[in-house]
């Protein structure tokens with residue numbers, strides 16, 4: 001049984017001649033019609049509806065002895081009900097129906113359930129190509145051995161009785177006169193209805209001659225003999241004696257084929273059921289997997305029509321199944337890919353049956369997303385159609401992460417500028433082309449001055465904002481081909497290509513200094529940000545990236561040393577200085593461990609009564625090799641290294657120790673002032689350190705004054721306030737140092753417990769002559785007084801300055817005019833002399 005034959009349908013083989021007659025038609029007319037059309041059955045209709053069937057085999061049931069039986073309406077003789085089959089059913093289905101119902105004819109109905117023809121079991125069998133079954137089956141197992149042989153003189157009514165009683169389709173007639181066998185079939189009897197003569201001797205109706213076969217012949221030979229001679233019966237003879245031993249009817253042959261066909265069909269159906277069960281199970285599993293998959297799955301026909309999606313598809317795209325089924329994947333199109341992209345995709349899919357790649361699609365809410373898509377071509381079983389399964393996952397986040405990683409690898413996150421790695425790449429490339437084209441290039445380091453202060457005082461977000469604004473200003477100065485990169489912190493580096501001469505580099509650096517010199521608006525405040533710039537030029541200052549970067553760095557440090565807000569071109573001599581700086585750094589660390597620090601003292605004079613009101617201690621580093629190093633040099637270093645708190649603690653302890661000692665010696669000094677770094681204040685340990693030192697040296701808090709700069713308060717006023725309150729609770733007074741140089745956010749003067757305001761030397765040194773300065777100093781003194789603060793003018797070197805301050809009624813002065821900072825022994829001598837002059841008087 002081939003797969004093709006299994007695919008045959010009723011419509012392929014049925015006979016579309018539907019012979020029928022009305023229910024009232026006489027038997028006579030019905031048989032006449034059947035004979036005219038050479039068919040063995042006729043359908044019976046009532047009001048144009050088929051209600052029964054009458055076949056040749058029914059004729060033996062007739063009561064021939066009844067007078068006028070031919071006029072019996074066919075409706076009384078027909079068999080009911082009439083079974084039917086749909087025209088598009090498979091032959092397998094029709095065969096099963098024949099088998100189950102034990103019938104041989106089925107009415108064929110079209111898709112509107114209208115009768116259109118008839119199909120018989122024989123029709124199906126003939127169309128199955130099952131002849132080979134007959135080859136291997138000998139006649140001996142299939143012929144009717146109990147054949148009824150009547151004498152030629154027996155009358156027809158006897159034939160009918162035999163057929164009805166023995167239920168045979170034919171009888172043999174032994175025509176002794178001819179010495180031959182003839183046959184009478186059901187059809188012969190049926191036609192007798194038209195011309196009944198029941199007394200007629202058999203030999204007159206019988207057909208001659210009979211074709212014969214022997215038992216060893218195959219059913220195939222018999223079948224061929226029958227079809228070749230258009231007969232339905234063969235006699236079976238004993239081969240040697242030639243004696244008739246049976247009858248083989250076409251029905252016997254067909255039955256054999258039918259049996260073989262049906263059993264084969266059963267096997268096939270059983271296999272199909274098994275396969276169906278298996279495929280149902282597979283289908284169930286596949287559907288479960290599809291439903292549970294986290295990847296979106298969409299199945300389409302070759303026409304593009306979407307026939308299935310899974311829940312992940314809906315979750316990823318936002319479309320529900322009823323919104324996409326029957327539509328095409330075009331509804332997901334983002335319009336981003338050009339038509340060629342899809343063309344190439346389909347070409348690959350056609351060639352390989354699979355395609356994988358990234359596609360940008362659009363969700364229902366309009367969002368664009370990137371998916372990793374696999375499309376697989378699937379040949380639909382039992383069909384010529386091709387299906388496509390698209391399996392995809394949303395990789396937008398992964399893509400973003402990838403892009404971010406690339407960005408982070410090559411770009412600074414805060415400013416979006418290239419980072420060190422990308423800068424080095426660009427520098428290497430620029431060096432190669434400068435070398436090839438014999439051109440100059442320059443590497444320029446830009447380091448913001450006092451950026452740390454901005455961070456410490458205004459907070460990190462303000463610091464970040466400043467860095468972004470600085471980078472934007474510098475970027476605005478670049479030409480095509482130049483690169484600005486951020487190396488970290490407040491360090492920027494510029495690569496200037498196609499440098500004609502040094503003047504280009506100098507003018508670029510000056511432009512940057514000018515630009516950065518203009519105040520920045522940060523968090524609603526005007527912040528100044530100067531920079532120290534150093535540059536090295538290829539090929540003069542180095543031939544490779546490393547030496548150029550190193551030399552630009554050295555030049556930048558030189559700028560810092562000469563006072564910041566300046567630019568230096570690299571000179572070979574600078575290298576030595578930078579090594580010096582490095583060595584100082586390590587020296588400083590060991591100095592702290594080896595106690596190489598000492599305090600110097602500078603008194604504060606009361607302007608009114610001219611006595612010493614207090615003394616400020618100033619830290620000195622006495623290096624055995626380098627000599628005295630100024631705090632202006634090492635305090636920023638200590639802050640950089642995070643050693644400042646340790647250093648301040650040392651100073652506080654030493655100052656208390658000295659104060660206690662002097663008091664013990666009878667020195668009536670009211671107060672000692674100590675400088676403390678902003679960092680220390682923010683670590684929240686200042687009050688504790690002071691309290692411990694006071695306790696250790698048995699000193700009252702009123703002996704101490706803590707000097708802090710404005711920057712100490714700005715970043716966290718609340719934190720500063722609580723720490724200052726603790727100091728105040730100890731009796732310590734608070735002085736605000738370097739007043740006027742910082743951010744001049746005066747509001748904290750009223751919010752914090754400040755006692756003393758120290759006007760920065762940069763103002764006092766320029767009074768009374770320089771325009772503007774006198775006004776500032778006058779205003780500060782007036783404001784301090786209004787706030788009930790004591791005012792100290794720092795850096796007073798000249799008598800004229802002292803006079804000016806006196807006129808303002810400034811409380812105190814400090815400076816070289818009165819006394820320089822002195823070592824302990826010199827200070828004590830100065831103090832004694834001063835006492836001797838009897839100038840000392842109590843302050844506050």
Ligand SMILES: Nc1nc2c(ncn2[C@@H]2O[C@@H]3COP(=O)(O)O[C@H]4[C@@H](O)[C@H](n5cnc6c(=O)[nH]c(N)nc65)O[C@@H]4COP(=O)(O)O[C@H]3[C@H]2O)c(=O)[nH]1
Pocket residue numbers: 602617618619630631632635648651675676677707737738761794795796797814815816817821
């Ligand atoms: N030109 C001139 N300068 C004068 C005059 N009178 C005093 N000076 C100098 O001005 C600075 C005053 O100290 P400051 O403003 O607190 O400024 C100090 C202070 O902020 C910091 N500092 C000093 N000692 C310490 C310390 O123990 N701890 C901390 N954290 N910082 C300290 O270092 C800064 C610099 O200290 P010094 O180099 O000692 O410099 C001192 C002093 O020597 C004058 O009439 N003319």
